[in-house]
Structures are given as C-alpha cells and as structure tokens.
Amino acid sequence: MTRTSQTRAPRPAGRRTLPDAAAVLAGTLLVGGQALRLGQWIVDDAAITYAYARSVDEGYGPAQQAGAPPVEGYSNPAWLALLVTGRRLRLFDHGALFGVSDLVWFPKTLALLCVAGMLASVAVAARAVLPGRAWAVVLLAGAAMAGNFSLVVWLFSGLENPLYGLAVTALAAMLATSAARADLLRTSTAAATGLLALVAALTRPDGIVYAAAYPVTVLLPARGAGSLRRIALSLATFGTPYALHLLWRRAEFGRWVPNTAVAKAQRTPGPADLARVTELVAYAGWALVLAALACTAAALARPGAPRRALLAVLVPLCLALTAYGMLQRDWMGLHRFATPVWALAAFAGSLAAVTVWDRERPRGRAVLASALAVGAVLSLAGQRPRAAEFEADPTLSMCFVADRYGRLFNTYADQLALPDAGLLLPDLGGTLLTTRLRVTDLAGLTDPTIADAYAAHDTTRLRSYVFDHVRPTFIHVHSPWTTLSGLTPATLTAHGYVPLSTSTPTGDWIRSAAVPDQARLKSLQRNLPPAIPEATNRRTTTPTTPCGPRLTPN
Numbered sequence: 001m002t003r004t005s006q007t008r009a010p011r012p013a014g015r016r017t018l019p020d021a022a023a024v025l026a027g028t029l030l031v032g033g034q035a036l037r038l039g040q041w042i043v044d045d046a047a048i049t050y051a052y053a054r055s056v057d058e059g060y061g062p063a064q065q066a067g068a069p070p071v072e073g074y075s076n077p078a079w080l081a082l083l084v085t086g087r088r089l090r091l092f093d094h095g096a097l098f099g100v101s102d103l104v105w106f107p108k109t110l111a112l113l114c115v116a117g118m119l120a121s122v123a124v125a126a127r128a129v130l131p132g133r134a135w136a137v138v139l140l141a142g143a144a145m146a147g148n149f150s151l152v153v154w155l156f157s158g159l160e161n162p163l164y165g166l167a168v169t170a171l172a173a174m175l176a177t178s179a180a181r182a183d184l185l186r187t188s189t190a191a192a193t194g195l196l197a198l199v200a201a202l203t204r205p206d207g208i209v210y211a212a213a214y215p216v217t218v219l220l221p222a223r224g225a226g227s228l229r230r231i232a233l234s235l236a237t238f239g240t241p242y243a244l245h246l247l248w249r250r251a252e253f254g255r256w257v258p259n260t261a262v263a264k265a266q267r268t269p270g271p272a273d274l275a276r277v278t279e280l281v282a283y284a285g286w287a288l289v290l291a292a293l294a295c296t297a298a299a300l301a302r303p304g305a306p307r308r309a310l311l312a313v314l315v316p317l318c319l320a321l322t323a324y325g326m327l328q329r330d331w332m333g334l335h336r337f338a339t340p341v342w343a344l345a346a347f348a349g350s351l352a353a354v355t356v357w358d359r360e361r362p363r364g365r366a367v368l369a370s371a372l373a374v375g376a377v378l379s380l381a382g383q384r385p386r387a388a389e390f391e392a393d394p395t396l397s398m399c400f401v402a403d404r405y406g407r408l409f410n411t412y413a414d415q416l417a418l419p420d421a422g423l424l425l426p427d428l429g430g431t432l433l434t435t436r437l438r439v440t441d442l443a444g445l446t447d448p449t450i451a452d453a454y455a456a457h458d459t460t461r462l463r464s465y466v467f468d469h470v471r472p473t474f475i476h477v478h479s480p481w482t483t484l485s486g487l488t489p490a491t492l493t494a495h496g497y498v499p500l501s502t503s504t505p506t507g508d509w510i511r512s513a514a515v516p517d518q519a520r521l522k523s524l525q526r527n528l529p530p531a532i533p534e535a536t537n538r539r540t541t542t543p544t545t546p547c548g549p550r551l552t553p554n
Contacts, residue, residue, distance in 0.1 A: 019135035020123040027142015028116045034146045035156040040104045040546050046158030047398040047429025049074045053083035064432055064446045073446030075258040078202040079160035096549030107158045114162035121173035122347050128180040129309045137354045144346035149387040150334045151342040161339040164203045168340040171196040175217050175312035180305040184218055190230040194237025206323040211238045213316045263444035263451035274325035285382050288375030292349035299352040306355040317344040332395045398430040399547035406434030409474055416520050421473035426481045433551035440470050459486035467495045475509040501528040
C-alpha cells in the first residue's frame with residue numbers, strides 16, 4: 001500500500017507575519033532600552049523648534065517668541081508640524097505625565113514610534129526578498145541600531161533625527177521591495193518614492209539628496225523609455241510641492257534657504273570634508289564594517305532578488321554618505337548628522353548577512369556568525385569610552401539652559417525692576433521657553449542680520465548692530481562666541497556694559513544706563529551667587545536633571 005503525498009496548506013498571512021512583527025517589537029525595545037541611558041536629556045537645540053511650535057500654535061506665526069518678527073530659525077518644518085500637532089492635541093507643551101514633562105516624553109515617544117516604523121519598513125522589504133527569514137533581518141537590524149550609541153543618542157535627543165531616519169529608511173525599503181519584485185517602474189512606486197524624498201527634504205535641508213534615489217536606482221540597469229517617464233513622475237512628485245515650499249519661504253522670510261543655513265555659513269566642501277566619512281567607519285569599528293562589506297560583496301555576487309534589493313538599499317546609503325561628507329563638522333559631537341547613514345547601514349548589512357547565511361552550509365554559517373560576533377564586540381568596546389563620557393556630560397541640555405539663562409535672567413530683571421528688558425545670548429532653546437525678556441540670538445539662527453554678519457565674516461557689522469540697533473539690556477557671552485562675535489570684555493566695557501558679578505566671572509553683563517536704580521545694581525553685583533557657571537561646559541547640576549513639568553515664562 002503506497003502513501004499518497006499530501007500538499008501542506010500554506011500558513012495564513014497573519015501567522016506568516018507574526019515572527020516579523022515580534023522581531024519589530026523586540027528591535028524597538030532594544031533601541032528604546034538603550035535610550036533609557038539618556039534619562040530625561042533633551043538637547044537645547046531641539047527646544048528652539050519647541051519654541052516655534054508654541055508660537056505657531058498660539059497664533060504668532062513662525063517666530064521665536066510672541067511679538068518677534070517671522071524668521072526661519074528652524075530647518076525641520078516636517079518635525080515642527082508634528083510638534084504643532086501634538087501641542088494642538090494637548091500632548092505637548094502642556095504639562096507632565098507621571099512626573100515627566102511632555103517636552104521630554106512626547107518627542108521621545110515619537111522617536112520610539114519612528115524606530116518601530118523603520119524596523120517595520122525593513123520587515124516589508126525583507127519579506128519580499130527572504131520571506132522565511134525576514135524576522136532575522138529585522139532582529140539583526142534592530143540589534144545593530146541599538147548597538148550604535150551615536151544613532152540612539154540623536155534619535156532620542158528631541159531633534160528631527162527620528163523622522164529623518166524613518167523617511168529615508170522607508171524610501172530605501174520601498175526601493176528594495178520594488179526592485180526585488182522587478183516592478184520599479186510602477187506608477188505608485190515612482191510617486192511614493194518622490195513623496196518620501198519630500199518628507200526627508202522637509203525634515204532636514206540635506207534631505208534633498210534623496211530625490212535622486214529613485215532615478216539612480218531605476219537607471220542602474222539599462223531600461224527603456226518607460227523608465228524616463230517614471231523618473232519624471234518621481235521628480236515631479238518631489239519637486240512640485242518642494243518648489244511651492246521654497247516660494248512660500250521666499251515670500252514669508254525673504255530667503256531661499258533657512259536662516260540657520262546662512263548663520264552656519266556652509267562652505268563648499270573639499271576632498272578633506274568628503275573624506276570625513278572614514279570617521280564613521282572608525283566609530284562603528286573596522287572589523288564590523290569589513291564583515292558587513294564582505295557579506296555585501298557575497299550577496300551581490302549572485303543575481304536574483306536579494307542582489308536587486310541590496311543594490312536598491314545601497315543607493316540611498318551612498319547618498320547619505322555623500323550628504324554627511326558635504327556638511328560642515330558639527331559641534332555637538334557623536335556624529336549627529338550620521339543618523340541616515342547608521343540606519344541604512346544597519347538595513348543593508350542585515351539584509352546582506354541573512355542573505356549569505358541562507359545560502360551557506362554549516363561551516364560557512366559558523367564563519368559568518370563568528371566574524372559578525374567579533375566585529376560587534378569590538379564595535380561596542382570601541383564605543384564604550386565615548387558613550388560613558390557622553391552619559392556623564394551630554395551635549396548642552398534644554399533644562400540647563402532654561403535654568404541658567406531663561407529663569408536666571410528673569411530673576412535679574414525682577415531684582416532690578418526692568419520689566420521690558422532685552423537679552424542677547426547664544427544659547428537659545430530653553431531660554432525661549434522660559435524667559436519673559438525680548439531675546440536676540442547671538443548665534444544668528446533666529447536673527448537674519450547677525451546671520452548675514454557671520455556669513456560675511458564681518459564682526460564689525462555684528463557689533464554695530466548689537467550696540468547701535470538692538471542695545472540689549474543684558475548680554476551673556478562665553479567661549480567661543482566671545483571670539484566669533486568680537487564681544488570681548490573690553491568691547492562690552494567700552495559700550496557701557498558692566499559685569500553682573502564683581503566677585504567671579506559669569507559672562508553675564510548689563511547695560512548700566514538701562515538700570516534706573518544703581519543701588520540695586522551694586523547690591524546685585526555684590527550678592528550674586530558665586531556658583532553660577534561662566535560657560536555652559538562648567539555646570540553645577542547634572543545635565544539630565546529635570547527642570548519642571550512645564551517650561552513657561554514666569
């Protein structure tokens with residue numbers, strides 16, 4: 001009697017995707033667990049966008065504070081729109097939840113959701129390439145992301161990095177999925193990639209490079225005239241709304257670029273700048289990078305869906321590396337601008353590694369696992385000193401600035417009976433959220449005249465503007481801004497400013513003629529607490545210490 005062969009029924013779609021969903025959740029938890037090391041830290045630059053979200057939601061328009069003129073002192077309109085939406089829904093800038101300010105938990109929750117979205121995008125692409133092992137690709141990508149402290153720091157800094165990473169990863173996943181299925185020329189793919197590139201460009205200015213991702217991916221193999229029509233559609237989907245945004249920017253602010261870009265005086269990059277991408281290799285660890293490159297080369301050696309998908313991911317990764325090399329070195333450290341590089345490298349490396357694993361025999365798999373494990377251990381060991389240093393003293397925090405400048409200068413103004421005072425200083429975010437004073441940004445991010453002076457390297461123009469036009473009541477200046485602006489102690493003294501402390505240098509100055517009661521001023525100068533740090537890198541409080549459920553002028 002012979003046994004009749006039976007065909008196994010395919011598993012329901014829900015059961016097929018359950019391991020992938022579990023991998024997405026596990027990877028998200030891994031990254032989120034690493035983010036807990038940062039406590040309630042939010043970088044102060046993020047709070048500049050928070051202040052703009054408050055102004056927009058309260059009807060003052062895109063201005064740094066009520067009554068200020070409109071200036072594009074932000075470079076992340078898509079992220080700003082999310083924060084305005086959160087504030088309108090009373091989820092942001094309204095109070096605290098379980099003792100944690102919504103200025104902290106809301107952007108960090110958005111970041112966690114973006115991480116989940118990034119891993120879900122990887123899962124979609126991996127299912128198109130390796131249906132049975134998509135969960136492994138996702139889990140490996142999540143582990144790679146969690147193991148990169150630079151990525152974790154800036155995803156959960158309060159800045160726009162998580163939305164930027166999500167837009168770029170989703171774009172790469174869409175390209176990979178379509179390439180694996182050999183349907184890159186679908187109309188929906190062309191339009192969707194154009195829209196994702198638009199989100200990236202409206203999240204960070206350098207995101208404009210991703211408009212080239214679809215055209216380059218389509219043109220890698222030789223294609224017919226139909227490819228040109230789809231490329232035109234993708235570029236139009238991106239370019240039309242982006243052009244409208246540029247026209248609105250010009251009409252509203254009088255500039256074609258954000259004021260922040262003018263203030264930073266971005267210069268034309270040279271070969272040395274482009275070579276800075278090697279710093280990323282050193283940070284990630286040469287052993288891990290070489291192992292990933294070996295997997296990538298092996299995966300690309302054989303034709304098929306994995307090769308097509310991997311090439312599609314490598315296109316935006318190369319664009320991300322190019323954009324990183326073109327940007328000026330960032331003062332915040334830990335490679336803040338590398339977020340899309342790290343995310344796409346985790347995606348590409350995981351896809352390549354699992355592709356090779358799927359093809360190898362047990363001995364080859366053992367070699368692969370050993371190489372990746374050694375690379376990962378060396379990478380984590382190499383990152384540990386810088387991670388420990390950052391945890392102990394992270395980049396300038398919103399709460400430090402709110403307490404040291406916003407609230408302290410409010411106290412100065414109260415003690416000297418100066419209800420309509422002005423304040424010039426370079427540390428802006430927490431200040432804008434808490435001060436009652438009219439603020440002028442010494443860094444130029446929210447002040448076009450100062451931005452133009454920095455762009456022209458004209459400190460004479462800057463000083464003339466400060467002393468003859470703005471005439472702030474208070475000035476705070478510290479290194480390196482003392483040199484960059486030319487507002488040295490001698491210059492300040494010559495223009496009628498006196499230090500607010502006669503016992504210790506704090507960097508806090510006041511225009512003496514603005515104080516009607518000189519006796520109060522002398523009393524304040526004598527009694528100012530000596531513990532006030534002169535510069536932001538001399539802190540007397542833990543950088544991650546909370547600063548209250550709400551940051552408001554009071």
